Amino acid sequence: MTFEIVTGQLGEEDLRALRAAVRALEGESFASRLANVVGRQVQAAGRALPSAARKVIAAASETALKAALRVAIKTIDHKAPAKPQAGLHKALAAASGAAGGAFGFAALAVELPVSTTIMLRSIAQIARAEGEDLTRPEAVLACVEVFALGGHAPGEAALEGEYFAIRAALAKTIGDSANFLLHQGLATETAPVLVRLVSQIATRFGVVVSEKLAAQAAPVIGAVGGAAVNLAFVEHFQTIARGHFTVRRLERAHGADVVRFEYERLRNEPTR
Numbered sequence: 001m002t003f004e005i006v007t008g009q010l011g012e013e014d015l016r017a018l019r020a021a022v023r024a025l026e027g028e029s030f031a032s033r034l035a036n037v038v039g040r041q042v043q044a045a046g047r048a049l050p051s052a053a054r055k056v057i058a059a060a061s062e063t064a065l066k067a068a069l070r071v072a073i074k075t076i077d078h079k080a081p082a083k084p085q086a087g088l089h090k091a092l093a094a095a096s097g098a099a100g101g102a103f104g105f106a107a108l109a110v111e112l113p114v115s116t117t118i119m120l121r122s123i124a125q126i127a128r129a130e131g132e133d134l135t136r137p138e139a140v141l142a143c144v145e146v147f148a149l150g151g152h153a154p155g156e157a158a159l160e161g162e163y164f165a166i167r168a169a170l171a172k173t174i175g176d177s178a179n180f181l182l183h184q185g186l187a188t189e190t191a192p193v194l195v196r197l198v199s200q201i202a203t204r205f206g207v208v209v210s211e212k213l214a215a216q217a218a219p220v221i222g223a224v225g226g227a228a229v230n231l232a233f234v235e236h237f238q239t240i241a242r243g244h245f246t247v248r249r250l251e252r253a254h255g256a257d258v259v260r261f262e263y264e265r266l267r268n269e270p271t272r
Contacts (some may be wrong), residue, residue, distance in 0.1 A: 003268045009258050010250070015266075017246050018259065024243030030150060030208045033232040054206075057213060060108050061206040064116040065198045069116050069144055071243045081171045093127060119234050120144065125240040130245035137181035141174045142248065144201060146241045151207035163247075164260060166204070173197045207237070236242070 010018065091155045123143045124134060132139040148166055184191065215229045250259045 014028050019266050021243040021246040024239045030236045057210050058206045060112050061202040061209050064112040067113040068116040068120040119237050126241045127245045130249045137178040147205040148201040149240050151204045
């Protein structure tokens with residue numbers, strides 16, 4: 001892609017914000033976060049899950065995303081203060097993770113929708129803090145989009161410029177879904193366009209869920225370890241959300257091409 005712009009179009013404050021967003025979006029993976037909680041073996045364990053387990057996780061991921069879309073977004077208080085309640089959401093997610101750690105795979109169908117709904121509410125508050133209008137369907141769907149930004153599709157290696165590639169891949173479905181929601185509302189969530197969007201996002205979300213489940217299934221993890229894993233789970237997506245909505249805020253102010261150019265320049269800066 002060719003960018004016919006020059007550098008220096010963002011002020012110092014916006015550049016600092018964008019640099020932080022680059023670190024958030026290009027930084028530590030969820031597997032790396034888990035390694036700090038339960039050890040390096042979790043990466044191999046996630047890949048070693050049997051195909052039957054992966055099918056269950058894929059179905060549970062779609063169900064969780066549908067539930068989160070229905071429950072969390074519809075109950076957002078648009079008049080509430082925009083300051084994110086990150087601590088509250090972390091505590092709630094840790095509590096639900098304790099159940100996952102205690103009961104393992106059997107708890108997935110119950111625990112995952114709870115965790116995902118908690119996270120989506122946190123993501124939505126982060127979005128509002130960055131100036132998103134959550135009465136607009138496109139902004140609501142940008143919250144759900146965060147779950148696609150946190151993991152790679154099965155068999156896919158990390159790619160340079162992946163953040164923008166994922167957004168581009170989802171752009172048409174998000175646009176079609178936003179248009180549908182504008183006219184039909186969330187009551188018709190089984191519409192094909194919304195099912196397709198959830199399916200696309202769930203493919204990537206399911207990778208992170210697999211890693212989370214593999215960690216919680218470790219023989220010594222228990223309820224306390226399950227809470228720690230879920231804490232890492234919610235922190236991962238909160239970090240991604242802060243980066244994502246910072247980029248979107250700057251795009252609204254300066255234009256998508258300018259921000260993309262500066263993002264790539266900052267991403268390729270030598271590490272200091």
